[in-house]
Amino acid sequence: MLATRKLATPAILLCTLIFSQLAQANNREIEVDHKVVTEHKTQIEGQRVAYSATTGTQPVWDDEGKAIATLFYTYYQRTDVKDQASRPLVISFNGGPGSASVWMHIAYTGPRILKIDDEGYPVQPYGIDTNPYSILDVADIVFVNPVNTGYSRVLKDTDGKMPAKDKQKEQFFGVNADIKYLAEWVNTFVTRNNRWLSPKFLIGESYGTTRVSGLALALQNNQWMYLNGVILVSPTDIGIERDGPVKAANRLPYFAATAWHHGKLDKELQALDLDALLPQVEEFTLNKLIPALSKGSFIDAAEKQAVIAQMARYSGLNPQVIAQSNLDVSTAFYWKELLRDEGKTVGRLDSRYLGIDEKDVGDKPDYWAELTSWLHSFTPAINYYLREELNYKTDIKYNMFGPVHPWDRSDNKTGENLRLAMAQNPYLKVLIQSGYYDGATNYFDAKYNMWHLDPSGKMKERLSFKGYRSGHMMYLRREDLKASNQDLREFIRSALPGQQSARYPR
Structure with missing residues (x-):
């Protein structure tokens, strides 16, 4: 006997549809492909600038064209210029x-910045000011937010389920997966916004430097x-090895800058300007400290004592x-030991910041004083700014730091990828910016990266370095905000294409 199936009436179908829509509306989900545009005016370098701000989401598609994630972005475009196509992006x-x-x-x-004092410390009540x-x-x-950061999110599959953690890692959460999907996303963004003729620049901070180093080649070779x-x-290291003696020795110039800032050097060194002190320390690091560390326990006793004495003099630490x-x-020990x-302890990302631990004993601080301050101030500022000034409203939580771990760091060849991108592209230039008080990605490691990015030396005239008297976010200090943006401005202008052919001359 066959079971009979009762067909749904139009009224039942309508109710089902309404309940389905209500359930979806009550879910906290980001819109997959959406944007909001607002118009603004500001003053930059004494010049009046009109611009639009587009906040929105743009999908990440898999190889079959299905949306598997959506990335939140904020796009600033100057609107008072005639030739938009030639504007750098x-x-x-x-x-x-x-x-x-x-x-x-x-x-x-960006055109709006956190309220901050001249030395780069956030000011209460927290908010936004003109840049x-x-x-x-x-x-x-x-400004692009990778998957699970900001409002960017992994999307449910066609069955309404989140992909397994292993699948998400394979698609998004690793050095090479990150580069692959972001290159595709950038291609779509450039196409949608008619920016193919524009001179293009990538800027990345911290791990973002690994990201943009890899993207440079991925965009050239896979997106043309x-x-x-x-x-x-x-x-970061961008895949350039600097382990062993080099890793240990390269910290000393950062130690010296930090000790100088806190007045922990002897009178002779303390009387020097930082720009006069650091070259001394760098020369000692390269010519004395690295060779000494390379000798290990077989170093001559007199040489070891001389090196210890000089390290103590430059670092502000006790020789013992x-x-x-x-x-x-x-x-980590230095942040705990110096003060x-x-x-007091000193900050990891900016050693000008001070912290207080439960106990003075120990080999590392209880917390990072600078990051605590920054999360305290940046979080309300960005949430207010996006919602109230840029009119982007959502119930999705803005992830200052999102769930992306464990991160697959294997096969990191991003430094080599950047070198190859430069070799393939005669007009690709690289600028490195670092803060002297950054203990997470210290400035001397950044210089070391630059020295070893192109072992042949044939492209070194296209590599440049700028240092600043601030920390990881060296732009927080007012003087460095001005200087670093001006360095960017000059770099962009210097890298704009002329009428020359894209080839190496004989």
Whole structure:
């Protein structure tokens, strides 16, 4: 006997549809493909600038054309210029991995910045102010939030289920997966916004430097999109090895800058300007400390004592501590040790910041004083700014740091990829920017990256370095905000194409 099926009446179907729509409306989900445009005016370098701000989401598609994620972005476009096509476009990423594109957005290159004092410390009540040094006068900017950062999210599959963690990792959460999907996303963004003729620049901060180094080649070789410039802000190792003696020794110039800032050097060194002190320390690091560390326990006793004495003089540490560390003083220990006698610790990302631990003993701080301050101030500022000034309203939580771990760091060849991109593209230039007080990605490691990015030396005239008297986010300090944006402005102008052919001359 066959079972009979009762057909749904139109009224039942209508109710079902209404309940389905209500259920969907009550779910906290980001719109997959959506944007809001607002119009603004500001003053940059004394010049009046009119611009639009587009906030929205754009899908990430798989190989079959199905939306598997959506990325939240903010796109600033100057509107008072005649030739939009020739305007440079700067594509901006932060790092982590897992960090939203918030830090450079509202503290560095964007037209609005966090309220902050001249030395770069956030000011209460937290909010947003005008950025008179933004590069928006010379370039349009898009700030991109990778998957699970900001409002960007992984999407449910066709069955309404979230992909398994392993599948998400394979698609998004690793050095090469990250680069692959972002290159596709950038291609779509450039196409939708008619920016193929524009000179293009990538800027990345911290892990974002790994990201943009890899993207430089991925965009060229897989998307046929050639760049004019890549800017590395507080760079990571980008796959360039600097282990062993080099890793240990390269910390000393950072130690010296930090000790100088806190007045922990002897009178002779303390009387020097930082720009006069650091070259001394760098020369000692390269010519004395690396060779000494390379000799290990077989170093001559007299040489070892001389090296210890000089390390102590430059770092502000007790010679006994350096000897007990076998000349290899970790950064975590340094943050705890330098001001231990004052009952203070120094910050990891910016050693100008001070912290207070439960106990003065120990080999690392209880917390990162600078990151606590930044999360305290940036979080309300970005949430207010996006919702109230840029009119982007959603119930999705803005992830300052999103769930992206475990991150697959294997097969990191991003430094080599950047070198190859430069070799393939005769007009691709690279600018490196670092803060002297950054203990997470120290400035001397950044210089080392630059020296070893192109072992042949044939492209070194296209590599440049700029240092600043601030930390990981060197642009927080007012003087450095002005200087670093001006350095970007000059770099962009220097990398704009002329009428020359894209080839190497004989």
